[in-house]
Amino acid sequence: MKRNNTWLWSAAALVYAFLYIPLAIVVVYSFNDSRLNAEWVGFTLSWYKALFNNAEMLTAAGNSLIIALSASFSATVLGTMAGLAIHRYNLKVLPVLVFTPVAMPEILLGVSLLLFFLQVLNLTLGMVSIIIAHTTFCIGFVAIIVRARLQDMDESLFEAARDLGASPWQTFRLVTLPLIMPAVVAGALMSFTLSIDDFVITFFTKGVGEPILPIQIYTMIKVAVTPEVNAISTLLMLLTLVMIIIAAKLDAHASSRDAKTSS
Amino acid sequence: MSKGDLREGRVARLLVGGPPFIFLLIFFVGPSLIMILTSFRFPGEFGGLAPIAAPAASAESEHGFTPEAYQFFFSDLLYGEIFFKSFAMAAATTFICLILAYPLAVLIARSEKRFRNLLVLLVVLPFASNFLIRIYAWMIILGPESALSQFINAILGVFGIGPVTLLFSPFAVLVGMVYVHLPFMVLPLYTNLEKHDPALLNAAQDLGANGWQRFWQITWPLSLPGVFSGSALVFIPVLGMFAVPDILGGTGDILIGNLIKDQFLGTRDWPFGSALSIMLTLAVLSVAALATWLARPATGQQG
Structure with a gap:
């Protein structure tokens, strides 16, 4: 058994290294005083300075932020409703509509939305079309998280609220919503991250x-790679890391509260 | 339940389920139908689409509906070849992901409970970073000036083999695909392996089974549902991926995704692009159906 474990641990360590070394290289080279991502020359912050002086990049970051906030808001509202509806009622069609966009290759959603926007809505592509497209694929992720939380919960809580004379709206506002709140927030954070990172659907x-x-x-990678890409990458990694920590904190808080209420 | 309750239930169901239903009906079902329709139209002279009805001025121009885009697909072997290459790439990626993910998933599932969430988080964490950045990282690692390239070429040089370029090759595409999709294999495998009863392995050991036998006769067969769902989660997105070959591959390494992308943003042949997308959808649906059928819980089996 011991020998087996050593073997497993080394295999796993290699896989973890495979996962982390590429990202570590990106971060390290963002501080490298050389235009080439080839060897370490010296420490510099000039790539970050260049980034903050790049007006187009800042506008792009602002636009992506607006898109991510709008898309995650609408996806959270619609996805929470979808999660509740799928959990509560025996629906046939809604689950298919909600979960298929999550499961299929992104390119299919991107292409079909492109055709739809141009042919049917006659929409000029831009921020609005991206927000709608991102909402479409984020709804499913929110719904999955919310439904999982609902499945973990005790049905008798809702029955108790009804027995005590709460209207469906009161039950929702005073019992269901506070209970699923951690899942709703987690879904919102996930949608935000998915939206700000999404390349394929945004591309179309x-x-x-x-x-x-x-x-x-993408343009920087394809046309002229400078360590500015490493700098923006590092900042984006930092942003996602912060989001994950917030989500984990909320989750820990919620589960400790659950443990208290159920005991 | 009184009649009033029933009606109230129906109203609530409409209020809660209605908005997401309508949104997805418009922005998911609608676009899918439009894509099917587009695949049966004629391409426009300057890209896009020819009108459905003939314009009065040019009665000769093509209009209406046609299966031309599909005929075009089957008329040239090149397209079938690209589909085949995409399937081969998806199969290779899935296989390598399985080999890398399996020991990791076993380790996590058998480690102490309090470490499990942390170990899972460590698998997921790199994948919270931007998708393009994860691909870009391999541009650095496989680039001609990178330490890895120089090391490999130094060794090959000893044997008198000319320098190889790692970047912009099918190898680079495969590495990128594996890197981007690995957690999709680890997570379902772990979820499955975690449910295995360790008593089974202990019993097998008591009965004299060695490590190899215990793996092939107990762990592996029990983990098959996890293997199949993980494989579907890797295989399907790889089939439609265009960014990895676009960034890490050479001009000859294009897959279905790149072909589709070109029809919309390059040559602008919308009907052919739509037809290719429909073929990809059919491929995805068959893979998903196969995986679901294979992963179905066998009767009388635990877990």
Whole structure:
């Protein structure tokens, strides 16, 4: 058994290294005083300075933030409703509509939305089309998280509220919503991260006007790679890390409260 | 339940389920139908689409509906070849992900309970970073000036083999695909392995089974549902991926995704792009159906 464990641990350590070394290299080279991502020359913050002087990049970051906030808001509202409806009622069609966009290759959603926006809505592609597209694929993720939380909860809580004479709205506002709140917040954070990171669907629904962050990064990678890409990458990693820590804190808080109420 | 309750239930159901239903009906079902429709139209002279009805001025121009886009797909072997290459890439990625993910998932599932969440988080964490950045990282690692490239070429040089370029090759695409999709394999595997009863392995050991036998006769067969769902979660997105070959691959390494992308943003042949998307959808649906059928819980089996 011992020998087996050593073997497992070394295999796992290699896989963890495979996961982390590439990202570590990106971070390290963001501080490298050389235009080439080849060898370490010296420490510098100039790539970060260049980034903050890059007006187009800042506009792109601002636009992506607006898109992510709008899309995660609408996806959270609609996704929470979908999660509640799927959990509560025996629905046939809604689960298919909600979960298919999550499971299929993103390119299919991107292409079909592009055709739909241009042919049916006659919409000029831009911020609005991206927000709608991001909402469409984020709804499913929120619904999955909310439904999982509902499945973990004791049905008798809702029955008790009803027996005590609460109207459906009161039951929702005073019992259901506070209980599923951690899942709703987790879903919102997840949608925000998915939206700000999304490349494929944004690529198809972006139009030509406003610069968007993932598209800017893509152009930099494809056209001229400078360590500015490493700098923006490092900042984005930091942002997601903060979001994950917040989500984990909320989750820990919720589960400790659950433990208290159930005991 | 009184009649009033029933009606109230129906109203609540409509209020809660209605808005997401309508939104997705418009922005998911609608676009899918439009894509099917588009695949049966003629391409426009300058990209986009030809009108459905013939414009009065140019009666000769093509209009109406046609299966031309599909005929075009089957008329040239090149497209079938790209589909085949995409399937091969998806299969190779899935296989390598399985080999990398399995020991990791076993380790996490058998480690102490209090470490499990942390170990899972460590798998997921890199994947919270931007998708493009994860691909870009491999551009650095596989680039011609990178330490890895120089090391490999120094060794090959000893044997008199000319320098190889790692970047912009099918190898680079495969590495990128594995890196981007690995957690989709680890998570379902772990979820499955965690449910296994350790008593089974102990019993097998008591009956004299060695480590190898215990793995092949107990752990592996029990983990098959996890293997199949993980494989579907890797196989399906790889099939439609265009960003990885686009960034890490050479001009000859294009897959279905790149072909589709080109029809919309390059040559602008919308009907052909739509037809390719429909073919991809059919491929995805068959893979998903196969995986669901394979992963179905066998009767009389635990877990």
